[in-house]
Amino acid sequence: MTTAAPGRRRWIEDWDPEDEAAWHRGNRRVAHRNLVLSVVSEHLGFSVWSMWSVLVLFMSPRIGLGFSPGQKFLLVVTPTLVGALLRLPYSWAVTRFGGRNWTVFASAVLLVPAGLAAWFVRQPGTPLWVFLLISALAGVGGGNFASSMTNIxxxxxxRRQGWALGLNAGGGNLGVAAVQLLGLLVIATAGDTHPAYVVAAYLPLIAVVSLLCALRMDNLAVVRARPGALREAARHRHTWWISLLYVGTFGSFIGYGFAFGLVLQSQFGSTPLQAASYTFLGPLIGSFARPLGGRLADRFGGPRVTLAAFGALAAGTGVLLLASARNSFGLFIGGFTALFVLSGLGNGSTYKMIPWIFARGAGRQVLAGHDATEAFAAARRLSGAAIAIAGAVGALGGVAVNLAFRAAYTGHGPGHGDGTPAYLCFLAFYALCAWVTRAVYLRAERAERTERTEQAAAPAVRTAPAEPSRV
Structure with missing residues (x-):
């Protein structure tokens, strides 16, 4: 391992994480240092991205910001959509500017939406379009996830990517719970008329983390030297199958995280304090479940864990339907919390499947006679690009979740006024994802394993020397 220009622009020129000797000699320490800072930066990105799920709980005529439930859902949907759209360019930016350099920028730019939100939530009578613009700017926090995951x-x-990606993403996902917990603290101590306190707490943190990333992170030249990876991954069918599954796991997590407080207010008439008292719990536990999902996938295989997660998500959605029919607040909270945990597990196992899928493809190429170094280098390149695409598409699932809730709670007619229409849609989608996981990855995996065994055995049969006769 060598480095160049260790000052302002620090680059590692020759990085091979599969080299066991180099890994134990010092590469592991470098990787873990970058992972820790990446987690912290991504955590702040998620906090800013999901901040509007908390700020809308404060908005009422009491502070001169009396918006309807439908308008509040728009303020929650907007950053979700922008964050999803930014994930592809953010992932590409790592290959163009370097992981360290882009992480510094991605962290520092969070000051813009946070600073604007801190100012305008204190201005009574501010029109909706201003808040929509500021919430759109908060979408940069959602883009942070893609660049961080591509880099890490x-x-x-x-063999360690399930754990590393799960920890990186789980630490980032904790930003959703952290900002909601902070909102609860502000409401409980200062009341529900001071939303600026929530935002102001993040401004110094963003500045400090940006400085630490600049001083302690590294760029990998091997990542920068891979143009066109996104286009190549977009032509690969598994990229889109995984993206569909990630809509079901991460789309659920981020969509539920953004909407939970508003759902409690709309369906049960919860006060801001009551809503904030419960909204942080699900994202908190679900974030810790994500690394566990990666660990379980490392041990039992991503497809099996993912399939189990979708089956359990469908069951949890059934609990919400029952809770809505009985108007049971306790059962509703329990069912929603279970969905956060299950979506967190599915997040980790689904992302673990990405490097595993492309590594299997590289193994088949090696069996067919291709150079092993080139095949696995290409697999690593495609894995990073597929992670970026799946992350972007999965975040769009969060938009769909919030739009489904908005339609359910602001529509008219039978079934409207509660989340039943939305939950029926989610249930159908989980069933589709479970079918895809089983059909594409469980069954196909067994067939491919058999095929690889036959291909490996066939050359040995043809080239084996004749056994000398023994009498």
Whole structure:
């Protein structure tokens, strides 16, 4: 391992995480240092991205910001959509500017939406369009996830990527719970008329983390030297199958995280304090479940864990339907919390499947006679690009979740006024994802394993020397 220009622009020129000797000699320490800072930066990104799920709980005529439930859902949907759209360019930016350099920028730019929100939530009578613009700017926090995951993938060997990606993403996901917990603290101590306190707490943190990333993170030249990876991954069918599954796991997590407080207010008439008292719990537990999902996938295989997660998500959605029919607040909270945990597990196992899928493809190429180094280098390149695409598409699932809730709670007619229409849609989608996981990855995996065994055995049969006769 060598580095160049260790000052303002620090680059590691030769990085091979699969080299066991180099990994134990010092690469592991470098990878873990970058992982820790990446987690912290991504955590702040998620906090700013999901901040509007908390700020809308404060908005009432008491502070001169009396918006309807439908308008509040728009303020929650907008950053979700922008964050999803930014994930592809953010992932590409790592390959163009370097992981360290882009992480510094991605962290520092969070000051813009946070600073604007801190100012305008204190201005009574501010029109909706101003808040929509500021909430759109908060979408940069959602883009942070893609660049962070693309960068960290390159630091760790394939056998450790389930754990590393799960920890990186789980630490970022904790930002949703952290900002909601902070909102609860503000409401409980200062009341529900001071939303600026929530935002102001993040401004110094963003500045400090940006400085630490500049001083302690590294760029990997091997990541920068891979143009066109996104286009190549977009032509691969598994990229889109995984993206569909990630809509069901991460789309659920981020969509539920953004909407939970508004759902409690709309369906049960919860006060801001009551809503904030419960909204942080699900994202908190679900974030811790994500690394566990990666660990379980490392041990039992991503498809099996993912299939189990979708089956359990469908069951949890059934609990919400029952709770809505009985108007049971306790059962509703329990069912929603279970969905957060299950979506967190599915997040980790689904992302673990990405490097595993492309590594299997590289293994088949090696059996067919291709150069092993080139095949696995291409697999690593495609894994990072597929992670970026799946992350972007999965975040769009969060938009769909919030739009479904908005339609359910603001529509008219039978079934409207509660979330039943939305939950029926979610239930159908979980069933589709479970079918895809089983059909594409469980059954196909067994067939491909048999095929690889036959291909490996066939050359040995043809080239084996004749057994000398023994009498």
């Amino acid at each position: 993938t390159a630091f760790f060997p394939q």
